[in-house]
Each structure stands twice: as structure tokens, then as C-alpha cells.
Amino acid sequence: MPLPTADESLHFPGLARVAALLADPGRAAMLWALMDGSARPAGELTLIAGLSPSAASAHLARLTEGGMLAAEVRGRHRYFRIATPEIAQTIEALMNVAHATAPVRPTTRPARTVPVEMRHARTCYDHMAGEVAVRVFDRLVEGGLLTLKGSDPGNDLEPTEAGAARLKAWGIDVGALRARRRRFACTCLDWSERRAHLGGALGAALLERFTSNGWVERTSRPRVLRITPLGQREFDAFVRA
Template sequence: MSAHLPDEQNHFPGLSRIGALLADPGRAAMLWALMDGSARPAGELTLIAGLSPSAASAHLARLTDGGLLALEVRGRHRYFRIASPDIAASIEALANVAQASAAQRPIPRPARTVPVDMRYARTCYDHMAGELSVQLFERMLNHKLLTLHGNMLDATPAGAAQLASWGIDVAAQQSRRRRFACTCPDWSERRPHLGGALGAALLDAWSSHGWVERTERPRILRITPAGHRQFDAFLTN
């Protein structure tokens, strides 16, 4: 008797399709290169993935058709970016799962260290991730500036006041179609940082204040001396 396969749409909608898209190392490399929130040309992604132009074109088409990438046409050039913040957060979460499962394998594996600058402050699509981001998020929770409901968050009155001091209009962020605030797994810290519209707004605000700067290295953020003073004061008060 042949086994009856479950109806994918009812039992695990789309998981096998998404899994197949992520399973190829070349496609995974192109997706990870776009996790800084940038839009990159097809030629650059081809080099990053180490593929031939024809193979890269086929992989990019699959990722776009599958809804993981969005295509932007600029003149004669094609640029690709992660299709949405939720997809970026899912990729970051999968990186966290991959690291955790690798550590549980019985076969000894060489230790893989995370570069200090990558671990301390980096982008996770359009918000900040890394050690500092996790510390700031935990401080917000411990001081009841944010309240946690599952993996979703709300700002308390005290939190709204703190966010306003950083230049964040909570009501404006809550009115956006995007989720206001949510937890996002941090693959280097194994603890969540802040994602959603609020996470993106905070990175924009801290950048505009001159506390955080993007660097020439993809995803890595630099905390300025002024930023260190501001964040240290917030974390210790």
C-alpha cells in the first residue's frame, strides 16, 4: 500500500517550496548578500555566488518567482533586493537555527568565530542586530518601555516618551501597514533583538543623530563616540 502524502496546502503551506528555494548554496549566498537591505545588480550577485551568468540568471529568476526577491529595473540593469522585511527576518531566524543545529551534531566541527565587528553591531535587513542591539532591547523590556505579547510588542507610555526623545513618533509607526514591533532572532547572540517598523525607525533615528554609521563592509555598523555615550547612558541608568 502506498503511503498517503499530506496535503501541503492544509498541513504545511508552502514550506517545501520555500525549503527548495533556500536549499541551493548559490541561491543562499545571493540571499545572504542582500541581508544588508541593499539592492544589488545581477552581475555582482553572480560573482558573490560563484556562478556562471546563465546559472545565476536562472537562480535569480527562481528566487523572484518564488517571492523571496524583488526585481528593480534601472535602465538596462537589473537590481535585486529581499522582497520584504518579514522575509529578511525569516532568513535571519533560519541562520540562527542553522547555527544551533550545527552545534548539536555529534561529529566534531572546527570552531567558527563571528568577527567582533560583525557580532557587535550589524544590520538585519533594515534594523540593527548584534550584541549592542540585544542589550538595548533587553533594557527596554526590563524597564517596561516595551511589553511583550508572544513575539509582538507594544510601547508603554514610558516607552513612548523614551522613543520620542530619540525622534520616534510611536503613533505614526503604529499606523503603518507593517508590524509595529516584533522580536527577531539574533544568530550570533542566540537572543532576540528588536525588529518590525519600530526597529527600522530606531536605526534611521540613531543614524540621523550620528550615533550609528554604515561602513564599507556590508551589514557592519560603526557606533560613533557620541553613540557610545548615548547607548552607555541608556544601558546604565
């Protein structure tokens, strides 16, 4: 007797559709390449995914129609980027699931396969991730500068009075961030550290400020960030404070 067809109206709508969009290795490669917040032309994404131009075009169309990617025309070329920060955060969260559920071969020792540079400091879409970001977030929370509004992972965060003063000293306009049509601040589970770093509009603003202050530099390697000597001193002083 054949099993009844699943009715999407009886469970979370669209979950199977989103999962299907992420299930193809070529599409997953394209999405992962855009997780540094960049917009890339179709030709570059085609090479990254190792696909033929026609196949890549079909995959990009499907991701765009599915709301995962946004496309923009620049001259004769079409550029693609992750459609929203929330989608990027979801992809990052799925990376945690992928690491947690990866099979371990009994003949080999478990090893951390994340490159050292990426594990130390990298972008997570438009905010900072990795060891340094986790240390900074821990200090923000443990030092009473940010407070969690709930106990569940991914919950919103709010700056305390001391936190607002620290953010102002860093040149962060909290009022302007709140006015944006985006989640103000939230935890984001770091897939290499297995602990939280800071996401949301506040996380993006901090990375922008750290970069403009000369504490952090972008590198030629996708997503990899370099902590400058000045930044290392500033981060170390903040964590020890």
C-alpha cells in the first residue's frame, strides 16, 4: 500500500522547498562562496561550483527564484549575493549541523580540518567569526556589556548602560542600528569554535568599526580576516579588562 503524500500545510510551510534548494552540491558551493557578503558574477560562481555555464545558469535561477539569492545587473554582467542576513545566518547554522553530524572513520583520528587562519578570524557574512570574535563576545556578555533577552540559542541581545557607553566609545550609533529593518543583535553559533559570536546589525557594525580602526584587515583569501598588531593589542586589552 503506497504511503500518503506529505501535506506541507500540516507542518512548517516551505521547509522541504528550502532544504531542496540547499541539497545540490553545486548550489551549496555557490552559496558558501557568497558567505563573505560579496556579490560575484555568474562566471566566477560557475568556476567555483565546477559546473557548465548552462547548468550554473539553471542553478542560479533556481536559487534566485527561491529567494536565497538576489541578482543585480552591472553593465553586461549579472552579480549574485545572499539575499538577506537571515539566510546567511541559516547557512552558517547548517554548517554547525554538518560538522556535528559528520561521520568519523574508525581508522582515522578526529582532526580539526578548518584552516588555522579561518579558525582564528573570518567573516560570517557581514560580521566577524572565529576565535577572536568568540573571545570578544564572551567578554561583552561576561563583562555585563550585553545581556541575553532569553535562554534559547539565537535570542536577541541588548546593551546594558555600560555596554552602550562602550559601543559609543567604539563609534557605534546604537540608535541608528535600531532604526534599520534588521535584527539588532543576536547570538550566532560559530561552526569552528562551537560557541557563540555576535551577529545581527550590531555584529556587522562592530566589524566595520574594527576594520576602519585598522584592527582588522580583509585578505585575498575568501572570508579570512587578518588581525593587525594594533588590533591584537586592543582585543587583548579588552578581553583582559
